[in-house]
Amino acid sequence: MTTPLKDLQPFLQENWEKAAFEALTPVQEQMLPSMLGKKDLIVESPTGTGKTLAYCLPVLESIDSNSASVQAVIIAPTKELVMQIHTVFQEYAQGSGISGTTLIGGVNVQRQIDKLKKKPQYIIGTPGRILELYKSKKLKLHEVKTIVVDEADVVYDMELMDEVQNIVKGTMKDRQLVFVSATISKKSEEVAKEWMNQPLFIKVERDTAAANRVQNLYLISERRDKIDNLRRIIRHHSAMKAIVFFGDSMRLEEIAAKMAYRGITVGVISGQASKQERQKVMREFRASDHALLLSTDLAARGLDISGLTHVIHFDLADSEKQYIHRSGRTGRMGQEGTIISLVTEREENVLLKWAKKMNVYPQKVTFRRDQLVPSSQDSQQKTNKKRPPTKSAPQRNFTKKKGK
Known part of the structure; x- marks a missing residue:
């Protein structure tokens, strides 16, 4: 097991072994220590290089399972992507006592409010629904340590950055912010830098x-x-x-x-x-x-x-x-x-x-x-x-x- 992995909590190491991956991908090697170091990140890495797991591992590593507050927010532009990310988090959270839930549009709001009452430690959702529940005071963000915006360029293209900004404003100033995408446009990068504290830019080329x-x-x-x-x-x-x-x-x-x-x-x-x-x-x-x-x-x-x-x-x-x-x-x-x-x-x-x-x-x-x-x-x-x-x-x- 490579250096960053061997230092993770036992449940993450066990779930990694179950998944039978041989080694970290380049984007995982770079993101894991940087996220554990609480750095703000702008990450550009080709589709299919393992970006979801690259932020899933450090997010779960940093969550306090004894706390009943939401500590991490993962934002994605579509329902389908939200559900896929949730599947990865469920797989790697096994045996940890950490729980999470999804918040997406087109689903009964009351059911999602009921899920929030069960005190999940992380949420994964679309910007509109997360913001809606935050504004209605059904979702508290004051103890969020990390926010990840997946497919950040798509979020920008779909004109959802205003919702993301309002979500970010609901968290503490010292929270960690991570933008991840297969492509990072200049406009997305400029937006990210406005909200981030001395962000580290990680760019991974597709393996030849x-x-x-x-x-x-x-x-x-x-x-x-x-x-x-x-x-x-x-x-x-x-x-x-x-x-x-x-x-x-x-x-x-x-x-x-x-x-x-x-x-x-x-x-x-x-x-x-x-x-x-x-x-x-x-x-x-x-x-x-x-x-x-x-x-x-x-x-x-x-x-x-x-x-x-x-x-x-x-x-x-x-x-x-x-x-x-x-x-x-x-x-x-x-x-x-x-x-x-x-x-x-x-x-x-x-x-x-x-x-x-x-x-x-x-x-x-x-x-x-x-x-x-x-x-x-x-x-x-x-x-x-x-x-x-x-x-x-x-x-x-x-x-x-x-x-x-």
Whole structure:
């Protein structure tokens, strides 16, 4: 066990051993001692590098299980992310006597008030609901030691920073404040610095070896051909579990219907879907070995899906930051993955410009006999910087795991 871990409380060491992780990731190695040292932090680390656990361990280490007050607040932009963070905290709090609860919108407020009466030591929630309960004096923040804002850039983009600021103001001046995100924009950094005391900036680059396990491909495709090209990609990947990103939610149902007509089963998750509908779609998607999920960026915020083999950009992202967030959903924690972008000739330059900034070299591919193969011109120019494209295989129906 590495140095920071061996000094943690026994329950954290035991739960770490149960999780069977071999070693801390780079972001965990840097955040753990800094958070235990009560430093304010601004942390930028790629999606899938273990940021949640990086702040979970020091937060739980610092909580006094004998105190009946809220001592830590974790803020996240979406309900889904809140629940995923809560799962991690529950796993690592086992055997500690430490309890926590979630506070999210769209849920009966009285039930959450009842949970607060049980005196949780940490809360994880969305900014609006936390602030609502604080203003109604159902939630006390005067003994909070640490506030973590996860996906800080998304919180900023969703214009939720005012709520976060009001939550921060409800805590003591010597509390610790931590901003964590896959990307930290200049604006988010400026906001953080206004509220923080001599913050330490931690930036972790994606591990080169891990990046090499992710294939990054792109296919020149005119808009009118994208649906057919998506169908061809799906048909010839037998072990695909993919999320397909769209820029316009209006097209999701239409494209899902066209896929269904071709015998391809898909799930759709849109911002208009109810909580129950979203949960049903995600439950079925997670239970399947082979599945396709169509989503907009807004609907997919906060989704952490293990075993995701592919990310497909049906529509090019609106920004480099959005492209990074999308792409980071596959190849998490060193696993293999594939990113496929369907771009027009005009969009190709934008994609390559973003990739160059990220020190990534997407491989241009084309269809040959319904199989994806390297574009001859592209392979001649950049062979030394690329990996082979995904191999094709006969079509298989999407099937659920045995016993599901």
